[in-house]
Amino acid sequence: MIKMFNSIEKKVGIIYFTLIISFIFSSEYKCDYCKKNIIGKYYFLEQKKYHEECYNQNIVPKCNFCKESLLGRYVVNEDGNYHNDCYKNNILPKCSVCIRPLEKEYNYDAWDNKYHGYHSNGKGNCSSCSRIISERTTNGGYIHIDGRAICNLCDKDIVNTKLEIEDSRKRVLLLLEEIGFQSLSNEIPIILKNRNELSLLMPHSSMISGLTNLEHSYKENYLGQISDEKKEYEIFILDKLNPIDFDSILAHEYLHVWLYENNLNYNSQITEGFCNLARAYIYQKNLDKYSIIQLNKMNEDPDLDYGVGYRIANLCLDNYGWNEMIKLFENNKAHNCF
Template sequence: MGAVQPVCKGCGQPIWSNYLRALGATWHPEHFICAGCGQIIQGSTFQVHQGAPYHSECYNRQIAPRCVYCHRPLVGEFLVDYWGQKFCREHEQQFPHCAYCGRLVPPQQQEPGAEAIRCSVCRSSAIEGSTEAKPLFSRVIRWMNSQGLMYNNLRLSLDLCGRAHLNDLLREGNIGHSLGATTSAMYTQNGRLIRTEINGIAVLQGLPAILFQGVTIHELGHVWLIVNGIHQLPSWAEEGFCELLSYRYYQETNTHEGRYHSLSKERNTDPIYGDGFRRMRALADRVGFPTLIETLRTTKRLPAF
């Protein structure tokens, strides 16, 4: 029995003269053509996309993904961020990260003199004044109420402030973290706490809307603890409780941004905010969130671990 005659994958006919092997098949040289331009591929260098051959130039022009920052074709190794954006590896060292979402911020997006590095996405939803803040503030208060957290008709005020003022508030001993503060005055007699008056909450100006809501909820968590006379929690429990509230809110939004901030809390390595959050989430999972709230409200302590 004679040798099996090779068949060209391009035309389906037997090959009686020169042929080439590529992509697991045999071809007439003139039938090994670029799927992009329809011209013959000569030489041994070509790209493959969905099983079809391309000239390298055609592949780069028509198929290769583009760097979101410099728009060059991404042919070799490249990086992909949480948001699915693809970019050249070298940009990771060239551009700073957005303070709020982790995206890279190329020079054309950077704001001269800004207090924080923000990408164009976060800047597009930034809460810069009371017009944008008031409806979101009302929304998160309603959400807190839906979670069983009431404020006994307390008039809650919100102050959007710059970084310097927020740092001053935190240095003065007010409760909070780097993006927000709960301002209050404590009154004592003979070394014993008589009452605590809440002045309001302060949130850093310019946060993207979803982060603004999460930070506001965290601070409202502090307010609820104060209103209910819960003063004896260790720092990890108080901050962990407030972080748990904002985490639950982010989860309920069911958005890409909400999941990003949820994941940031899950991965936070800080012993107070990160470990505290994880311990409080585990406690809430074990006893149930409503039981956690009711136990705190009635006993001023955490449920037994």
């Protein structure tokens, strides 16, 4: 997520500080600080007169960073007074990409990396973790064939091999079994696709991360009656995903399988909202910073099915719990929640 944010300089004022120095060799004035006679030059400020030493040690404001006197123009903000250079080089937040001071407006990602807006013109933010991609923040990154920006922090852990896919399946089926989804097949083919390839399988949606394909086959007896029905599934998952995202999407797709196996046909908002509960469950079981960021995205998603549908389903889950909610769906009463 990228948001525009005004730096703390938005509350900073620039003070123009003028000193009038008079050279009077007379004892007719008294110092307004020490109350002693002034002989020689003095400082005159706001109708008050000071010995040079009294002024420099006690009256002139000091920089909150270097503690030296502030003469001429200086910066004032809610935290104190600063020389311009002290404020710019030491107080202003620094860009996570180039380490230069961030003045005026700047961007920040979900990991609190702050950066100049023009850095987004490069590879931008990682499509998985949302970090701004740079050598300092992510050890670099690249643009995948389907246009996704992928940082090297995510790339080093992506699920890619058959063994990694099967490890994910084992984790997911175990967690789904814990909440009441029993006997889900561990033999369904899981196939990696880039986003362009997934879009060809589901043309009306260009941003899907997973898809479950169902094919029916039937046998007929000698009377022409259907004697056996066989359902065959394929699960397609977006490639270049880290294990947590891969697990969460696979869990979502396995709930589609569960709905198909139980011949439950609901509208897309109920279906996708319900399946997204499994995705959220994976993040909730991890509950590290990355998972919290993904949960926040789900809670803010404006999509009517994957966002609004999920939040309605989540309220239902809060009210009923997994066991009762599963029964509602099995008995074709899921509309009670939506």
